[in-house]
Amino acid sequence: MKNDLTVRLRLIADLSRNYAVPESRIIDVGSDHGMLPVYCLKNGIFGRAVLTDINEAPAARSASAVADNCLSDRAEVICTDGLDGVELCRNDVVVMAGLGGNNIRDIIARLITRDGDILKDVTFILQPQKSIPELREYLAVSGFDIDDEECCFESGFYYCVLCVKYTGKPRGLTDREIYYGPVMLKKFGERREYKEFLDRVYGVRARGDKRIAKVLEEPYEQSNS
Numbered sequence: 001m002k003n004d005l006t007v008r009l010r011l012i013a014d015l016s017r018n019y020a021v022p023e024s025r026i027i028d029v030g031s032d033h034g035m036l037p038v039y040c041l042k043n044g045i046f047g048r049a050v051l052t053d054i055n056e057a058p059a060a061r062s063a064s065a066v067a068d069n070c071l072s073d074r075a076e077v078i079c080t081d082g083l084d085g086v087e088l089c090r091n092d093v094v095v096m097a098g099l100g101g102n103n104i105r106d107i108i109a110r111l112i113t114r115d116g117d118i119l120k121d122v123t124f125i126l127q128p129q130k131s132i133p134e135l136r137e138y139l140a141v142s143g144f145d146i147d148d149e150e151c152c153f154e155s156g157f158y159y160c161v162l163c164v165k166y167t168g169k170p171r172g173l174t175d176r177e178i179y180y181g182p183v184m185l186k187k188f189g190e191r192r193e194y195k196e197f198l199d200r201v202y203g204v205r206a207r208g209d210k211r212i213a214k215v216l217e218e219p220y221e222q223s224n225s
């Protein structure tokens, strides 16, 4: 069980570890197969877990993964939309991986209304499948700071993972930060292939999108290349 996560899930587990303290729970939203929280519990990254899924079949898969690994006393599986019905606690690490950016935005929007200040004591590890710039922009204007960003390559795709904290203070991002990521921009010296991948994707999109086209036209000094 030590090494059987995919590259993408392993990155998410490693980033989650950075925010875990002994009482932290991992709350895996859209858990499906349940592999991430099972790995985290079995490897001592977290002591407790909550797994949610909006659909019954994946929630049943999560429940089987928990039971098969004899973790039922430390993990709860709930069939629900996002975190509806789940009370957040201080130092929780909430993962939303493999969901669309707009879906993640909607789940987080409900939390801001519901939970307010407790969100300041929670970390969000987000791996949106799409609409990543839109999610970054939403998070910034809604009072979230991107604390860290990482990327990985798996089965022909690049994935981006955002580590996010709620401050309650909206902040502005430049268009370049929205598209490339405020933290990722500082890492492009070591993540050259990911930058080149994004340049190619945005180069195509720029043909029909003036906002991206403007970002690509602006001169840019890369700080640590």
Ligand SMILES: C[S@@+](CC[C@H](N)C(=O)[O-])C[C@H]1O[C@@H](n2cnc3c(N)ncnc32)[C@H](O)[C@@H]1O
Binding pocket: 029, 030, 031, 032, 033, 052, 053, 054, 055, 058, 080, 081, 082, 083, 096, 097, 098, 099, 103, 107
């Ligand atoms: C592509 S799978 C990702 C599974 C896992 N998180 C991963 O990254 O490998 C997406 C899962 O999210 C669930 N899902 C989609 N929207 C959701 C929502 N609003 N709340 C909870 N689960 C959701 C789906 O049912 C599905 O099982």
